Amino acid sequence: MTDLPLLGAAIPLASLELYKDWIIADQRDLEIQDFVMVDVLNGDWEARVDRAKALLDGYAGRLGIHGPFWGFGLASQDPDIRAIVTRRMEQGLAVCEALGATQMVIHSPYSTWHYNNRDNLPDARQQVVDLTHATLDPVIARAESANVTMVLENIEDKDTDDRCLLAESFDSPAVRVSVDTGHAHYAHGSTGAPPVDYYITRAGEQLHHVHLQDADGFADRHWAVGKGTVNWHAIFAALAPLGDRPRLILELRDKGGILPSAAYLQELGLAR
Template identity: 55%
Template sequence: MADLPLSIGAALNVAELPTYREWLIDGQRDLEIQDFCAPKVLLGDWQPLVSKAREHLDGFKGRLGIHGPFYDLPLDMKDPELAAILSRRMVTAVDAAAALGATQIVVHSPYKTWDWFNFGNNPRAGNTPSTAEATIDRVHHNLSAAVTRAEAEGITLVIENIEDIDPSWRRALATSFGSDAVRLSIDTGHAHYAHGTTGAPPVDYFVTDAAEMLSHVHLQDADGFADRHWPPGRGTVNWHAVFRAIAALPQRPHLVLELREANDIPAAMDYLSGEGLAC
């Protein structure tokens, strides 16, 4: 259990690192590099990008992660040809993270709003690929090579909520691997969207449900209608409840501002520090 305020960092592209280098290094803050989610990066020669990031981060000793690939690559991919592409891409992401010196990779939850309303909608559920159990089986198949590589490299894949309505589903998925290399991430804006639009519990409930499995948090504000990525204080997330829930955990997850505009970081810090929540 930690006391408030909590130290937080940011999710940034490599090109944005020079602007925030001093802030990151002075506080040895948590950092997530986001360039690696772009298909063109991991499909090409990503080594120069790693070298550029390491150059900008000379002197940085904080906790470091990357955002992994997700565009058109759901973790529960059914098509075997496409699943093979997903598997290879995730292994490449682990290789890139290892070269960078990162210890986390953010990946996206496979659970859709449709799943919540339809997993129990088939009397032959045990024989259809749309069951919750079949989803877990497909994710295991598709991520097995990446998880094995991550275990060898000391890297953790953290599964971020996207459309999730019931946070316990994602927790069960992560737990099912039985590996320290698979844990949970929470995006506060995604959770707030799901709360306001599809009846999910409020954001702090996501934190409490994740409990000791929570290793990473994207901090962004929203209005409960869309995925805004606003700086905290601009939307309607109950930040006091969220930070109290995080502070009550036995571990401190990586905490990074993931904002649509990086130049909103000072406004976010002003608000959260003014509320006594972050520093």
């Protein structure tokens, strides 16, 4: 039983009180969700950091945050917008430094439109890479110094490799890859992308983070595990060669589904 992968969770501070004993007992991976909002980042985010530290007394597991993403992309053609996005990344890294977090989830710049037009316009493929570098290059050294890995999470990504090649292009330990099972299942069901386990297999050694959520292949459901049609046996078979490097984070809309999801995967003999 103890050789099964250990599950963690993505939780806002408002729910952490309910789950901190479960998290701390086995030093599970934890992702704090409060720092995605602009009003938090532009406000008194230090108070939330202090609250998290108080709640996590005795915690020695791997801690991360979901970085900001609302209202922007990493590959904007507008330099003024890119400057704002770079600032948001700096704010997220400041939170990581204060909190002691070593991972920050950021969103992939790739969309279904990119997939369909990447060979339709001159240099379209390279333009996404160049614009993302223009956004993230100014913060790479800070992330490296803080020992923070920014993991690129698939959102609309239809191609399993584009995001991985983008991460490789930084040639930095501060940029790696995340797979969100529900997002990949949406892309598979609604846009003809490969199945979820292919995303994991193709990410390979670059995979440092996984959002575990169930879905129906039509929308971004964030259902409890077992409530949708995601093939969990295939996913955990793909994860098996990677050991405990990827953080396996239950990211559910209803936080009440965290413990039932963990129990479901344990009953299947896939995780604990």
